[in-house]
Amino acid sequence: MKKYLLLILFLLDSFFVFSQGIGFLGKSKLSVKKEMNAATGLVTKIKSGGYECLAYQSRSSSSMFFAVFNDKGICFLDGIITVNRDFLDMFLMKCVNSESNTYKVNSMDPEKNRFHEFIDGKTTIELYASVNKLGKASYTLYSFNSNYKKDVESYFEKKYAKEYIMAKKHEDEVEYEQLRIQKINNIMSKADEKSVRKFVVKYFFDKLIKESEYWDVFEKPVRKNIEKTVSVVVYVDSLRTAVVSIDNDDVDMELGELYRKVRGSGCRRIWDTDYYEYKGSVFYSKEIHVETDYVEKGLHGVYKKKNGLFFYNAVPEKLKTWCEANLKDNGFHSLLFTYYNDFCTIKEVDVSSNIKKRLKQKY
Numbered sequence: 585m586k587k588y589l590l591l592i593l594f595l596l597d598s599f600f601v602f603s604q605g606i607g608f609l610g611k612s613k614l615s616v617k618k619e620m621n622a623a624t625g626l627v628t629k630i631k632s633g634g635y636e637c638l639a640y641q642s643r644s645s646s647s648m649f650f651a652v653f654n655d656k657g658i659c660f661l662d663g664i665i666t667v668n669r670d671f672l673d674m675f676l677m678k679c680v681n682s683e684s685n686t687y688k689v690n691s692m693d694p695e696k697n698r699f700h701e702f703i704d705g706k707t708t709i710e711l712y713a714s715v716n717k718l719g720k721a722s723y724t725l726y727s728f729n730s731n732y733k734k735d736v737e738s739y740f741e742k743k744y745a746k747e748y749i750m751a752k753k754h755e756d757e758v759e760y761e762q763l764r765i766q767k768i769n770n771i772m773s774k775a776d777e778k779s780v781r782k783f784v785v786k787y788f789f790d791k792l793i794k795e796s797e798y799w800d801v802f803e804k805p806v807r808k809n810i811e812k813t814v815s816v817v818v819y820v821d822s823l824r825t826a827v828v829s830i831d832n833d834d835v836d837m838e839l840g841e842l843y844r845k846v847r848g849s850g851c852r853r854i855w856d857t858d859y860y861e862y863k864g865s866v867f868y869s870k871e872i873h874v875e876t877d878y879v880e881k882g883l884h885g886v887y888k889k890k891n892g893l894f895f896y897n898a899v900p901e902k903l904k905t906w907c908e909a910n911l912k913d914n915g916f917h918s919l920l921f922t923y924y925n926d927f928c929t930i931k932e933v934d935v936s937s938n939i940k941k942r943l944k945q946k947y
Contacts, residue, residue: 608651608662609707609729613638616651616659633743635735647671652739660732661739664725672711672723679709692726694747696754700740702730764852768859771866776825780818781872783827787835788812789876793924796879801920802939805882811875817843821865828867843867879924883933885943886917896944906930918943 608616616638620627626641632652640649647666651659666672679687688703692710701708712724728736741748788810799806817828819839827835834840843860846867851858860867884903887894888911895904903921910930911917918935922928935943 608659609727610731611651611659613651613653613657613659616653620649633739635739635742654732654735658732660735661726661728663727665722666725667720667722669721669723672725675725676709676711694740694744695750698740698748698751698755700728700736702728702733702736704730761852764861765854768852768854768861768866771820771822771861771864772859772868774822774825775818775820779825780816780827784814784816784830784872785874785876787827787830788814788874789879789925792876792879796881796922796924799881801881801883802935802942805880805884805921807878807880809876809878811873813871813873815869816872817867817869819843819865819867877925879922881920881922883935883939883943884919884921885940886911886919888914888917890914902928903930916940916944 608619611619613636617627620638620640623640625643628639628641630637630639630650632650635652635654637650637652642648647664647668649664650662652661654660664672664675676689679689686706687709688701688706689709689711690701692700692712694712700710707727707729710726712726714722714724716722792808792810796806796808814831816830817840819826819828819836826839828839828843829835842862846860846862849860849862851860853859857868857870880900882899884899885896886899886907887896888907893904893907893911900921900923902923903919906928907917907919918933918940919930920933921930
């Protein structure tokens with residue numbers, strides 16, 4: 585029997601709230617008190633945020649409904665305090681699905697945001713969730729509109745004075761962060777990405793040319809390029825864009841030393857890239873896919889006869905053209921051929937009898 589009685593009381597309280605929805609805004613203190621007294625719960629007068637407030641305590645649950653009044657005795661803010669999540673969800677669903685479309689539901693965190701949304705012709709409902717030391721959640725719903733904006737803002741400033749200090753600090757930090765990011769973006773607008781790519785490709789192409797000096801071309805010709813993805817640290821200021829390091833190898837020693845010092849100051853991450861700002865300049869790292877031109881190098885055997893040239897194996901066209909124009913003496917010739925990026929060198933070299941024998945073999 586007691587179970588059914590509690591259910592009936594809960595339904596009566598729910599009807600009280602939902603029929604009002606919450607519904608006290610703009611009403612006088614006398615009118616609100618009369619409506620609360622007509623229900624089954626307990627009505628008490630309290631202070632909240634320095635303002636007079638009437639609270640209605642449900643008999644069927646721990647939910648409490650309240651109305652806050654300004655100095656003219658008019659309700660400018662009302663709401664619910666509850667630990668009943670089901671009851672809360674029912675109420676929010678009613679507001680969200682309201683056919684009149686007069687509600688705007690927002691979440692509220694006074695430690696991070698001091699501002700509230702006021703929309704003409706609509707009632708704003710803000711949900712504030714808190715957790716006590718035992719880990720139990722409590723929910724407060726605030727309902728207000730633009731007719732009493734000053735009263736609402738004054739109430740929240742007093743009610744959440746300590747939290748607003750934290751919110752202001754958070755806002756200052758966000759603003760500072762945004763200014764830093766804007767400063768970085770302004771510097772980065774001067775970055776010359778094309779010159780960075782050109783420098784990195786040349787860096788690896790020069791390495792390939794240097795490496796080709798040690799290639800063993802006595803067995804067969806070698807044709808190579810470099811294709812890889814590398815990590816590049818770049819420096820940008822108002823006057824220049826410079827590559828600092830490639831795959832952790834400094835290509836600018838002075839900037840490399842400065843970069844390692846600046847890294848300790850912390851970075852700003854924008855679109856998955858870490859930026860380090862320092863006195864009007866920026867260091868940042870990025871990955872670049874490198875693909876160089878090919879370098880060809882080979883030792884070729886050519887035999888000159890009175891009636892023409894005989895090549896023991898397939899040779900580059902540039903080598904054929906050179907032989908036709910430059911070989912004067914009949915007989916066997918061993919030629920070292922190097923070609924890259926439209927640059928070609930061909931020179932005749934002396935080789936041992938074993939190398940000469942191999943050059944006369946097809947491969």
